Amino acid sequence: MFTIDEYYDINFYIEAIQAMRNNSVDYKEYILAKAPFNFYVDSKNTPIMVNYDVLTNAMQKYIVNKVEPATPSDEYMLARRNEYAGIKGLKQYALNKPMNKINNSDYACFFNLKSREQGLELSKTLGPIIYFGKYYNNTRVALCYNKMIKNYIELSDILVEKTKNATQMELDLNYKIFRLNDRLRKFTEQPYFNNGKFIPVKIKQFNLTI
Secondary structure, three states, X not given: OEEOOOXXXXXXXXXXXHHHHHOOOOOEXXXXXXXXXXXXXXXOOOOOOOOOEEOOHHHHHHEEEOOEOOOHHHHHHOOOOOOOOOHHHHHHHOOOHHHHHHHOXXXXXXXXXXXXXXXXXXXXXXXXXEEEEEEHHHEEEEEEOOHHHHHOOOHXXXXXXXXXXXXXXXXXXXXXXXXXXXXXXOEOOOOEEEOOEEEOOXXXXXXXXX
16 A cells, blocks of 8 residues: 655646556555545555555554545546645545534444344434445444434444544544454445335445345
8 A cells, every 4th residue: 555645746646546547457545544644545556657655554543445436426526636635635535424424423333233124123213324334254334323222232233432533433443343454435325224224325336235
């Protein structure tokens, strides 16, 4: 995992990402969740014609996934722009709607969802249950904003509770629960449960298996 942000501007970064696409290079984008909020690229292809820095072991726990687009218009929205530099970039590119709602909620937690049926039942009483998919150790991550969830599931199934903000919750989940073997994936459209129903997203491949 490497960054070129210390050497080049955002316009060059965009050109570099486009060149990787044009050359069918597989890659993933990440963001450092602390100053200087650099973008990092994970690829098997090591850069050979640009200056770059490799992510150090000490900084691994501060890396989060960039939000993934569900549609071409979403992809345009998530393209880097000069007006979203620094911490503005973290808020623009690393938080989707469910994650942003955490910052405006008095309570939030990530918990281990046991089954589809459990999601349906919980949503009848607790409101929206957002589903983020299956991760390390078969952990099925769901998000709830209702503190009453503690009365409906085993407390051991609560993975992370809000202590500061959405980004800190995500970092804690990645580091304390996944042990950096996984990192939370976020989409511009996220499937969820509400009022006893499962609401899928329009793009089929984003309806994660549960």
